Amino acid sequence: xxxxxxxxxxxxxxxxxxxGLELAYEPKRWLLKDTLxxxxxxxxxxxxxxxxxxxQMDQVSSVSSQxxxxxxxxxxxLAIDGVMIPWRSDPQEHRICWHEVxxxxxxxxxxxxxxxxxxxxxDSDQFGHQRLWREFEARGMNGSWLLQVLGDGxxxxxxxxxxxxxxxxxx
Numbered sequence: 706x707x708x709x710x711x712x713x714x715x716x717x718x719x720x721x722x723x724x725g726l727e728l729a730y731e732p733k734r735w736l737l738k739d740t741l742x743x744x745x746x747x748x749x750x751x752x753x754x755x756x757x758x759x760x761q762m763d764q765v766s767s768v769s770s771q772x773x774x775x776x777x778x779x780x781x782x783l784a785i786d787g788v789m790i791p792w793r794s795d796p797q798e799h800r801i802c803w804h805e806v807x808x809x810x811x812x813x814x815x816x817x818x819x820x821x822x823x824x825x826x827x828d829s830d831q832f833g834h835q836r837l838w839r840e841f842e843a844r845g846m847n848g849s850w851l852l853q854v855l856g857d858g859x860x861x862x863x864x865x866x867x868x869x870x871x872x873x874x875x876x
Contacts, residue, residue, distance in 0.1 A: 711746065711750065713745060713746065713750075713754070717745055718754055718758065720737070721733070721737065721745070721746070721751055721754050721755070722754065722755055722758045724736055724737060724751075730748040730749075730751050730752045730755075731748045733748070733751050734746075734747065734748045734751060737751075779813070779818060779846075779850045780813060780814065780815065780850065780852050781811050781812065781813055781818070781846075781850050781851055781852065782811070782812055782813075782814050782851070782852050782853050782854075782855060783809060783810075783811050783851055783853070783854045783855065783866075783870070783873075784809065784810045784811075784812070784854075784855040784856065785807070785808070785809045785810075785854065785855070785856045785862045785865070785866075786807075786808055786856060786857060786859070786862070787805045787806065787807050787808070787829075787859060787861075788805070788806055788808060789803045789804070789805055789806075790803065790804060790805075790806050791803060791804075792804040804826060805826070806824055806825070806826055807824065807825055807826075807827075807829060807832040808822065808823070808824045809822065809823045809824070809837050810822050811823070814852065821840075821844075823836055823837050823840050829861035829864070829865065832865075833861075833864075833865035833868070833869065837865070837869075838869060851870050851873045852873070852874070853873060853874040854866040854870060854873050854874070
C-alpha cells in the first residue's frame with residue numbers, strides 16, 4: 706500500500722495535505738477523526754506531513770520550471786456542408802421558403818484547441834473566398850495546419866478544398 710514508517714499511505718497523506726489547506730493543525734486532526742472514524746495521526750504529525758509535502762512540491766516545481774514546455778503543433782480538421790433552413794415565409798403563397806446555408810466547422814481532433822464555426826448564406830465562391838478564407842487569415846492560419854477536409858459529394862466543397870488546401874487529405 707506504500708505506507709511509510711508511520712503507517713500513513715500515500716492516499717491518506719494526500720487527504721491530510723488537502724485538509725491542511727483548509728484548517729489549522731488541531732482542527733484538522735478533529736476533522737480527520739470525524740470524517741474517517743479514527744485519528745490517523747497527531748496534530749504535530751499533520752504539520753510534519755504538510756511541511757514535507759510542501760518541500761517536495763517546491764522541488765518538483767523548481768525542476769519543472771527549468772524545463773521549457775514544447776508547444777503542440779496545431780492540427781485542425783475542416784468539415785463543410787450545406788444545409789437547408791426555413792427562411793421567411795412567402796406571404797403570397799402562404800408557404801415557407803427554404804434557403805441553403807453553408808457551414809464549416811474547424812476543430813482540433815485532439816481537443817487541444819477550441820473549435821470554431823463559419824456560416825453564410827452566400828454562394829459557394831463567396832463563402833469560400835470571402836467568408837471562410839478571411840476567417841482563417843484573421844486567426845493567423847494557413848493551409849499547413851489542416852490535416853483533412855470532411856464533406857459529402859457536393860462539388861462546391863471539393864472545389865473549395867482543392868483551391869485552398871491542395872495538399873490536404875479529403876474524405
